[in-house]
Amino acid sequence: xxxxxxxxxxxxxxxxxxxxxxxxxxxxxxxxxxxxxxxxxxxxxxxxxxxxxxxxxxxxxxxxxxxxxxxxxxxxxxxxxxxxxxxxxxxxxxxxxxxxxxxxxxxxxxxxxxxxxxxxxxxxxxxxxxxxxxxxxxxxxxxxxxxxxxxxxxxxxxxxxxxxxxxxxxxxxxxxxxxxxxxxxxxxxxxxxxxxxxxxxxxxxxxxxxxxxxxxxxxxxxxxxxxxxxxxxxxxxxxxxxxxxxxxxxxxxxxxxxxxxxxxxxxxxxxxxxxxxxxxxxxxxxxxxxxxxxxxxxxxxxxxxxxxxxxxxxxxxxxxxxxxxxxxxxxxxxxxxxxxxx
Amino acid sequence: xxxxxxxxxxxxxxxxxxxxxxxxxxxxxxxxxxxxxxxxxxxxxxxxxxxxxxxxxxxxxxxxxxxxxxxxxxxxxxxxxxxxxxxxxxxxxxxxxxxxxxxxxxxxxxxxxxxxxxxxxxxxxxxxxxxxxxxxxxxxxxxxxxxxxxxxxxxxxxxxxxxxxxxxxxxxxxxxxxxxxxxxxxxxxxxxxxxxxxxxxxxxxxxxxxxxxxxxxxxxxxxxxxxxxxxxxxxxxxxxxxxxxxxxxxxxxxxxxxxxxxxxxxxxxxxxxxxxxxxxxxxxxxxxxxxxxxxxxxxxxxxxxxxxxxxxxxxxxxxxxxxxxxxxxxxxxxxxxxxxxxxxxxxxxxxxxxxxxxxxxxxxxxxxxxxxxxxxxxxxxxxxxxxxxxxxxxxxxxx
Numbered sequence: 001x002x003x004x005x006x007x008x009x010x011x012x013x014x015x016x017x018x019x020x021x022x023x024x025x026x027x028x029x030x031x032x033x034x035x036x037x038x039x040x041x042x043x044x045x046x047x048x049x050x051x052x053x054x055x056x057x058x059x060x061x062x063x064x065x066x067x068x069x070x071x072x073x074x075x076x077x078x079x080x081x082x083x084x085x086x087x088x089x090x091x092x093x094x095x096x097x098x099x100x101x102x103x104x105x106x107x108x109x110x111x112x113x114x115x116x117x118x119x120x121x122x123x124x125x126x127x128x129x130x131x132x133x134x135x136x137x138x139x140x141x142x143x144x145x146x147x148x149x150x151x152x153x154x155x156x157x158x159x160x161x162x163x164x165x166x167x168x169x170x171x172x173x174x175x176x177x178x179x180x181x182x183x184x185x186x187x188x189x190x191x192x193x194x195x196x197x198x199x200x201x202x203x204x205x206x207x208x209x210x211x212x213x214x215x216x217x218x219x220x221x222x223x224x225x226x227x228x229x230x231x232x233x234x235x236x237x238x239x240x241x242x243x244x245x246x247x248x249x250x251x252x253x254x255x256x257x258x259x260x261x262x263x264x265x266x267x268x269x270x271x272x273x274x275x276x277x278x279x280x281x282x283x284x285x286x287x288x289x290x291x292x293x294x295x296x297x298x299x300x301x302x303x304x305x306x307x308x309x310x311x312x313x314x315x316x317x318x319x320x321x322x323x324x325x326x327x328x329x330x331x332x333x334x335x336x337x338x339x340x341x342x
Numbered sequence: 343x344x345x346x347x348x349x350x351x352x353x354x355x356x357x358x359x360x361x362x363x364x365x366x367x368x369x370x371x372x373x374x375x376x377x378x379x380x381x382x383x384x385x386x387x388x389x390x391x392x393x394x395x396x397x398x399x400x401x402x403x404x405x406x407x408x409x410x411x412x413x414x415x416x417x418x419x420x421x422x423x424x425x426x427x428x429x430x431x432x433x434x435x436x437x438x439x440x441x442x443x444x445x446x447x448x449x450x451x452x453x454x455x456x457x458x459x460x461x462x463x464x465x466x467x468x469x470x471x472x473x474x475x476x477x478x479x480x481x482x483x484x485x486x487x488x489x490x491x492x493x494x495x496x497x498x499x500x501x502x503x504x505x506x507x508x509x510x511x512x513x514x515x516x517x518x519x520x521x522x523x524x525x526x527x528x529x530x531x532x533x534x535x536x537x538x539x540x541x542x543x544x545x546x547x548x549x550x551x552x553x554x555x556x557x558x559x560x561x562x563x564x565x566x567x568x569x570x571x572x573x574x575x576x577x578x579x580x581x582x583x584x585x586x587x588x589x590x591x592x593x594x595x596x597x598x599x600x601x602x603x604x605x606x607x608x609x610x611x612x613x614x615x616x617x618x619x620x621x622x623x624x625x626x627x628x629x630x631x632x633x634x635x636x637x638x639x640x641x642x643x644x645x646x647x648x649x650x651x652x653x654x655x656x657x658x659x660x661x662x663x664x665x666x667x668x669x670x671x672x673x674x675x676x677x678x679x680x681x682x683x684x685x686x687x688x689x690x691x692x693x694x695x696x697x698x699x700x701x702x703x704x705x706x707x708x709x710x711x712x713x714x715x716x717x718x719x720x721x722x723x724x725x726x727x728x729x730x731x732x733x734x735x736x737x738x739x740x741x
Binding site for chain 1 (some may be wrong): 375376377400401402403406407411412413414431433436720740
């Protein structure tokens with residue numbers, strides 16, 4: 001029997017070998033980090049800065065630990081950008097499957113090389129972490145970001161008349177469900193991976209420049225779930241233009257075949273609360289709105305006079321499928337609702 | 343076990359490990375593309391007889407079937423001391439045993455200007471992208487004939503020019519009229535050999551000489567292309583052939599990383615292997631397909647031989663992984679070639695045999711489709727390994 005508890009983690013020698021291969025950003029506001037490891041990491045935020053915290057963790061959805069590390073880290077950074085903050089440090093958590101030590105070491109090395117690459121691109125320092133053994137590969141980051149407290153992007157600022165902008169196409173949940181079932185074309189997965197690897201940093205900066213009133217990142221609850229959170233926080237309704245919802249190549253074909261991610265049923269319940277009976281959850285496009293996203297894009301409300309400029313800049317800044325998907329409407333009833341047009 | 347390249351031999355290896363998994367073995371496929379083209383169907387693909395999906399194998403589903411990991415990367419070299427496969431877009435991948443089946447590209451390096459101006463038949467995806475542009479250019483052409491020039495007079499070059507002509511001159515698949523007018527496209531083939539298809543028998547050569555004449559394809563034989571400019575190919579005889587599109591289908595060239603890694607190579611730089619498909623210098627490296635040169639049994643670079651190497655390669659990888667001695671494999675001396683003529687007819691060539699007919703295309707089509715079906719229609723196996731439990735994709739999310 002294998003030890004649980006504190007024994008069930010990667011050995012110290014192995015960790016030292018892995019750390020020896022990693023490169024991380026050195027930052028002046030990190031007093032104690034991996035460069036001179038101690039019991040805990042210590043940072044000194046600049047005076048007046050708001051400190052933003054988030055944590056995320058998930059099981060591997062692809063069999064390439066390096067890509068999983070890159071995408072996982074990108075996913076975890078999404079919350080920081082969605083708050084209008086810049087990432088400062090990250091702490092890593094990894095679950096490594098039981099196996100021969102050499103294999104465990106290789107997987108962990110590839111995973112961490114991927115994660116640190118993404119963190120370095122974001123200018124964030126890896127300041128510490130913890131590993132555990134488990135049944136399957138899992139990875140997550142707790143990320144700390146810094147923001148101007150007066151310029152935080154919240155879910156609650158939506159104003160009726162604002163335009164809704166989505167910065168990345170939807171469909172990663174369905175596509176990777178299809179990949180596992182051997183039903184996805186390689187080209188679709190390639191495009192989905194490319195989208196998942198794209199950082200939200202430039203999009204967040206662009207949205208802020210164009211006076212976004214509210215913002216969130218689209219992840220596990222699907223577009224509709226996260227939109228619902230924003231509507232609740234802002235006490236507004238929204239109108240979605242179904243013809244303008246951007247989809248990853250192959251996502252609609254996959255949904256049409258009935259292949260959906262396993263989180264989908266939960267998202268349906270969540271979203272059902274947003275619509276009145278008679279609005280009808282019909283069509284594959286609605287299923288796409290419920291599709292859970294890994295490293296999804298940002299959903300933001302932007303005052304209508306700024307939305308066209310904002311959209312064209314988003315597309316130039318590396319998000320070619322960014323789209324204006326609808327608008328915010330005043331609250332019509334007791335609770336927020338989503339209306340469809342097409 | 344790390345497999346590099348998704349060539350014809352490696353898809354057979356993946357299928358084999360999927361049908362009969364080997365416990366304790368982790369397989370990783372490194373491929374620069376998520377799909378692999380089947381060379382047998384390439385002429386039909388170019389001619390428009392097959393949609394792209396019919397002539398390509400999707401590698402990700404095949405890897406899942408084999409419980410192999412798929413890494414989309416291009417190999418840049420092997421570190422034989424540390425047993426690492428170096429890649430263009432990721433950290434190196436370590437291996438105990440590695441098998442190489444990355445194919446080859448036509449040799450343009452020795453001809454100044456060819457690299458820059460000529461369109462090589464391989465890699466196929468790049469060729470097909472450019473090919474679509476050429477077909478559009480042909481349709482829009484207003485002034486003078488569009489001149490297509492193919493360099494290479496082996497089976498590959500001959501099949502290619504006939505397929506290209508089929509697609510450009512006859513928009514729909516079907517038999518070619520006996521004396522077609524080809525008002526807007528001119529076809530030229532340049533070969534340094536004195537005859538078409540120099541490795542085939544005289545009767546096969548005569549059939550293709552007649553077909554070229556019927557279809558008004560100019561053959562510039564005994565002409566070695568020595569330099570290429572933006573609009574013309576110059577031959578050693580002094581002849582110049584102007585072109586609008588230049589396609590390169592000459593003998594294969596080896597990638598430089600093989601010799602740079604320190605692996606034994608043949609004179610042309612291909613990975614030299616013994617009868618067991620093991621490297622003559624590094625026994626933990628195996629190779630098959632165009633990238634390999636079997637020391638005792640040199641054969642032309644052709645998909646037929648790569649396909650035949652699949653089963654013995656799979657067997658020897660299994661034996662080596664199980665700690666047993668590999669078995670030598672003798673490839674057949676002559677292979678039956680079915681050379682398509684672009685119009686859904688084909689010529690059979692083997693030794694002194696030469697046959698021509700529409701029925702031979704149907705035989706070829708049947709053989710090719712049967713081969714593809716093995717990799718496109720995979721049986722459902724009991725789920726296990728990585729993907730067995732990985733059903734939930736998204737994390738539950740808290741801010």
